[in-house]
Amino acid sequence: MPNSIQQLGPSHSRSSILLLLLALFAFSPASPAQQRREREPNSVYAQRRAALAAQVDSPILLLGFTGREESSQSYLFAQEDNFYYLTGHNEEGAALLILPSVEKQSLVTNVTDTWTGPREILFLPARNLKKEAWNGPRLAPDDPAIREKTGFASVLSADTQLRPTVEQLAHLYHDFFTILPYEQENGGYPHEKEFAAWLGELAPKVALQDIRAKISRLREIKSxxxxxxxxxxxxxxxxxxxxxxxxxxxxxxxxxxxxxxxxxxxxxxxxxxxxxxxxxxxxxxxxxxxxxxxxxxxxxxxxxxxxxxxxxxxxxxxxxxxxxxxxxxxxxxxxxxxxxxxxxxxxxxxxxxxxxxxxxxxxxxxxxxxxxxxxxxxxxxxxxxxxxxxxxxxxxxxxxxxxxxxxxxxxxxxxxxxxxxxxxxxxxxxxxxxxxxxxxxxxxxxxxxxxxxxxxxxxxxxxxxxxxxxxxxxx
Ligand SMILES: [Mn+2]
The missing domain is CATH 3.90.230.10 (Creatinase/methionine aminopeptidase superfamily)
Structure with missing residues (x-):
């Protein structure tokens, strides 16, 4: 597809080329997702999230892979391992919020104001029929059976509801847990850096703590x-x-x-x-x-x-x-x-x-x-x-x-x-x-x-x- 740009003659203005590039970007399909033959029951993923929620006193926020991690034509989307371990969800652009299982009031900045929302939320991209024409159906927040499919009682839109949720939490908590970037082999480094920067911008007063070691510890013992x-x-x-x-x-x-x-x-x-x-x-x-x-x-x-x-x-x-x-x-x-x-x-x-x-x-x-x-x-x-x-x-x-x-x-x-x-x-x-x-x-x-x-x-x-x-x- 990018070759079509070369067919434009010199008479085309720079702005029309820019428009074409934008159109290509908007409509180019994301990578197909890697088929996972089987999946554990939803209750297993829920138990892992509960085990993590019991170990923290601040919200945990994780972002799955976006599907833009690689530009190679042979790339098949495969979910970030920690995200998959906690959700069994293998599609692009998802986010995960887990609230601590026990609220410690002393850690809440404004004790008169507490989080009354769901204790865990899966955020999924809204249905995009143009993308689905290329890649096939994806789970979306408004699917009738989305709770049964994902095992989450609360599935919201990653496009419109993730940001306000994070902003609201930023008023209530001193800290967020997420996976902080590190530069070791297989660290998923650019993705983690991007997400940490996004969180830092959205919630500048919140300190980001690393949840990686706690998830790793769970992952060591196999179900x-x-x-x-x-x-x-x-x-x-x-x-x-x-x-x-x-x-x-x-x-x-x-x-x-x-x-x-x-x-x-x-x-x-x-x-x-x-x-x-x-x-x-x-x-x-x-x-x-x-x-x-x-x-x-x-x-x-x-x-x-x-x-x-x-x-x-x-x-x-x-x-x-x-x-x-x-x-x-x-x-x-x-x-x-x-x-x-x-x-x-x-x-x-x-x-x-x-x-x-x-x-x-x-x-x-x-x-x-x-x-x-x-x-x-x-x-x-x-x-x-x-x-x-x-x-x-x-x-x-x-x-x-x-x-x-x-x-x-x-x-x-x-x-x-x-x-x-x-x-x-x-x-x-x-x-x-x-x-x-x-x-x-x-x-x-x-x-x-x-x-x-x-x-x-x-x-x-x-x-x-x-x-x-x-x-x-x-x-
Ligand atoms: Mn080996």
Missing amino acids: PGEIAFLQRAIDLSVDAHLEAMRRMRPGLFEYQIAAAMTAVHLAGGAESEGYAPIVGAGFNSTVLHYDKLDRRIAPGDIVVLDVAAQFSGYSADITRTLPASGKFSPRQREIYEIVLAAQNAAISSLKPGMTFCREGKNSAYKIAFNYINSHGKDLHGKSLGPYFIHGLGHNIGLDVHDPGDYCRPLEPGMVVTVEPGIYIPEENLGVRIEDDVLITPTGYQLLSERLPRDPAAIERLMAESLTAAAQPPKP
Whole structure:
């Protein structure tokens, strides 16, 4: 569509071009929304909001993503994770207000005047038929069944009622809670900055407090519904890794293995990849977040596949390391077995109270690190500890790197990855094995157990498919 501007001859005035640009802006469709296959019951999202409301003494105001976060043509709208966690709402331009469950009168600026409105409000954009002609129907505040659909008793217009509500609250409270901008990876930074600035302008006397840590704390413990979604994402990812084991051949490009895995995810019902697939052969196996995927896999290569699906918003995170030709070399097998034993030692230690901290007596990281550091040597006779260059794992959930503090003791209901690795660039040799684990009251449950890790089992599976491929087709 922007190309049509070039068809305007020089005779057109600047103002007509400006008008055209305005028209394009006004009528250009927002990005289509990513389909989420399933959703938890509304009561689950309501419980999360109630848990948050019980922890604050001032209103919480959150803005969902607008749908203008990216200009890429392949961008599919996907709600901001914290907003989705509290609402299950996956459409553009929504806002959320949660009032504290207990009013503390001392914190209200004018004690004779208190908030008598609803205790929580979902703000949605008004129906826009022009946009719907492009993108399909969206929920709107005046839908007859909007309360049942969203689980909110009060759904108001984001266009006309959000601003006056915020202004009214600004007269009553010293503080608002929102998600304050920070500049870490995946922080949603420009969106947060824009919203904080808007709030600051609208309510200049109100101090903005950060609610992020309180939501993160809730997100660390998964609900049964979240665990079920994660299990579906994990199962699809296991299927994809099994397919990769069957297909792996020297001569294929890394991207062809990734494509075969992605196809399994999508055909099985995944909405998308959990993250950009990593398929790294040879030297690329030592690049942690390798993203080029353009090497032709050579005989004798080792191949790291860190690929997983997203289902209903939740991402798995699984890595396997395969011998390109179907059989590990003695050196590859030696390093593989060290990583596997380190992973087994770390996994079997998992239970409430253990941590992923680098230090401390309950550190599962140290169990893995110490194993790696005391087994095997590099080409110079040195210990392998320095080749384990990342942490032991992280929480997974709505984000493949879900919020969490590595040094916080594990609790039942957390779902974490366990992913030790050894990366020796000098030998073109990287090995990572990554599995997804649910922490239970007494220990752990390995959610990705169906996918072989044992090197002999992997070689057997690869050999079976090579034999099958060598058979003449059945008549
Ligand atoms: Mn990971």
